[in-house]
Amino acid sequence: xxVPKRKMSRSNTRHRRARWNAxxxxxVPITVDGVRHLVPQNLVKAYERGLLRPED
Numbered sequence: 001x002x003v004p005k006r007k008m009s010r011s012n013t014r015h016r017r018a019r020w021n022a023x024x025x026x027x028v029p030i031t032v033d034g035v036r037h038l039v040p041q042n043l044v045k046a047y048e049r050g051l052l053r054p055e056d
Contacts, residue, residue, distance in 0.1 A: 008016075025040040030047055037054040039047050046052045 025042070027038040028041045028044055029036055029038055030044055031037075032047060032054055035054075037047070039054065043052060047054060
């Protein structure tokens with residue numbers, strides 16, 4: 001595990017943390033039981049297999 005050799009200033013720490021923003025997942029249209037839904041791309045297979053049910 002990487003360990004810093006010096007103390008990082010508070011300003012630099014906060015500036016570094018501020019750059020890490022969560023991005024909204026890309027939504028993909030799929031059809032389940034004849035109804036079109038927008039679901040996250042990484043969950044498409046689960047919806048197609050019936051492991052997840054889309055919320056209306």
